[in-house]
Amino acid sequence: MCVFFACRKIFITFANMNRNMKRLVRNLLIFVCVVVLIDVCYGFVCGYLQDNAKFGGTAKRMYVAKKSTEDIMMFGSSRMMHHYVPRVISDSLGMTCFNAGEDGNCIILAYGYLQMIMKRYVPKLVIYEIFSYDIKEDDKSKYLSLLKPLCDDPDVKELVCSVFPDERFKMLSSLYRYNSIMPLLLAANVGGATEYQNGYEPLSGVMDYESDAPVLHEIKEDTLKLRLIKDFISLCHKHDVPVVFCVSPSYKGYHTDVYDKVQRLCESEGAYFWNYFDCKEIVNDRSLFQDQMHMNDAGARKYTSIVVQRLKDVVLTGGKRKSNQ
Numbered sequence: 001m002c003v004f005f006a007c008r009k010i011f012i013t014f015a016n017m018n019r020n021m022k023r024l025v026r027n028l029l030i031f032v033c034v035v036v037l038i039d040v041c042y043g044f045v046c047g048y049l050q051d052n053a054k055f056g057g058t059a060k061r062m063y064v065a066k067k068s069t070e071d072i073m074m075f076g077s078s079r080m081m082h083h084y085v086p087r088v089i090s091d092s093l094g095m096t097c098f099n100a101g102e103d104g105n106c107i108i109l110a111y112g113y114l115q116m117i118m119k120r121y122v123p124k125l126v127i128y129e130i131f132s133y134d135i136k137e138d139d140k141s142k143y144l145s146l147l148k149p150l151c152d153d154p155d156v157k158e159l160v161c162s163v164f165p166d167e168r169f170k171m172l173s174s175l176y177r178y179n180s181i182m183p184l185l186l187a188a189n190v191g192g193a194t195e196y197q198n199g200y201e202p203l204s205g206v207m208d209y210e211s212d213a214p215v216l217h218e219i220k221e222d223t224l225k226l227r228l229i230k231d232f233i234s235l236c237h238k239h240d241v242p243v244v245f246c247v248s249p250s251y252k253g254y255h256t257d258v259y260d261k262v263q264r265l266c267e268s269e270g271a272y273f274w275n276y277f278d279c280k281e282i283v284n285d286r287s288l289f290q291d292q293m294h295m296n297d298a299g300a301r302k303y304t305s306i307v308v309q310r311l312k313d314v315v316l317t318g319g320k321r322k323s324n325q
Contacts, residue, residue, distance in 0.1 A: 043174025046185055050149055050178075053188035057102075060196055064100040065116045065150055071095035073117065074199070075110035076129030078103040082294050083129065083248040086198035088304040093315055095124065099199030106133040107228045108143045108163060114235055115155040125314065126236050126243045130262055134229065136219040140164070148177040163224065202297035205290035211251060221261060229262060233269045242314055244272040249303060251289045253278030274310065281306065 051066070053059040064073075072095055074084050080101030089097045102109055110128065117123070140163060151157040151171050161168045170176045178185075236243040245266050247259055259275065266273035281302070282288055288299030295303060 039174050043178065046149070046174065046178035046182065047152070049182075049185035049189055053185065055190075056184075056188050058184060058188035060100075060199060061102070061146065064098070064113050064199070065153075066120075068098055068100075068117060069096075069121055070098040070198075071124040072097040072127065073114075073123045073125075074099045074101065074127040074129070075113065076101045077105055077131050077133050079131055079248050079293065080129035081199070081201050082203050082290075083300045083303055084127070084307075085200050085202075085297075085301050085304040087200075088301060089308050089311065090198075092305075092308045093311060095315070097198060099196075101129065101199065102146065104133070105143055105146065106131075107225050107232060108140065108159070109146055111228050111232050111235075112147055112150060112153075112156045112159050114232060115159070116150070116153055118235060118239055119155075122239045123241055125311070126241055127311075128232070128243065128245045130245050130247055130259060132219060132258060134225055135221055135258065135262065136225075137222040140224075145181075148179075149181065151177055200300075202300065203290040203294055205296055207251065207286045207289045207291060210286070211292055219258060226261065226265065230265060230269060233266070233271045237270065242272070244274065244311070244314060246273075246307065247275045247277045249276050249279045249282045249295065249299070251283060251286065251292045253283040272314065274307070276303065276307070279303070279306065 050058060050062060053062050072086075072089060072093070074080055074086075074097070078101065081099060081103060082101070084099050084101070086097035086099050089095070100110070100113060107128075114126070144160070144164060144167070147156060147160050148171070151160055157171055160171065233243055245262060259273075259277075263273045263275070265271075276282075282295070282299060285299075288295055288302060290296045
């Protein structure tokens with residue numbers, strides 16, 4: 001009834017307008033309708049191209065979010081993407097495995113992925129490569145671009161709005177969510193983009209310079225990211241999925257307390273935390289690295305072979321965490 005009276009009032013107001021005002025209102029309504037139509041059509045086209053992407057990072061992201069079915073899912077930044085070889089893990093454990101690492105990203109994107117995945121199926125094991133991106137306070141807007149196209153999912157949209165409150169109304173627009181990525185979507189459908197090996201991208205370079213141990217300066221912790229790490233663990237445990245947090249090797253690795261907060265969080269929440277940042281079998285061999293922070297394919301395979309021995313215990317025990325792990 002209220003809607004009826006509101007519409008009636010609008011109609012009466014419009015009827016009482018002079019000719020010029022009516023023309024202005026009519027043109028404004030036409031403009032709004034055209035913009036909405038363009039927005040809807042643009043969203044439909046971009047959504048279709050995104051969901052049917054066949055190449056590169058877009059295809060990988062859509063596979064992770066909407067199609068993955070692997071027993072083991074792995075998340076993290078570029079150090080995950082370049083350091084963990086799914087084939088080595090699969091061959092050793094007899095379980096399917098996918099590397100969902102994403103260059104330059106952190107727990108914000110990974111938690112969005114995990115929420116979408118858990119709606120479709122429940123993996124048997126989750127591995128997360130932790131790095132400073134996941135801990136330090138920074139400009140979080142740089143993580144928004146990969147989350148926006150996934151905001152058709154209500155949980156991802158709520159995650160985005162909790163991290164970026166100003167985005168709530170912007171997310172209603174497809175033109176905004178897919179802003180500037182049409183060329184990437186077209187490339188993802190016609191080819192020529194990076195190919196992955198179950199999500200893993202091997203690096204072929206070898207360090208041709210000497211370097212001192214990397215220095216990770218004191219950082220300001222981001223309480224929101226730490227909360228999302230806790231939520232990530234909780235979501236895994238809600239579905240009885242064991243979760244392992246790892247720190248992979250760095251050239252001439254060093255002892256640091258940067259990860260202590262995450263380690264304590266893992267211990268309190270019942271997750272595994274394995275620190276290989278200064279793994280003696282790897283960190284002093286320059287031939288295993290492309291740069292200080294990234295191992296090449298040879299280093300990644302050697303490291304994955306070390307980690308998989310401990311993963312066997314996790315699988316055999318059904319994910320029950322021992323006090324020293």
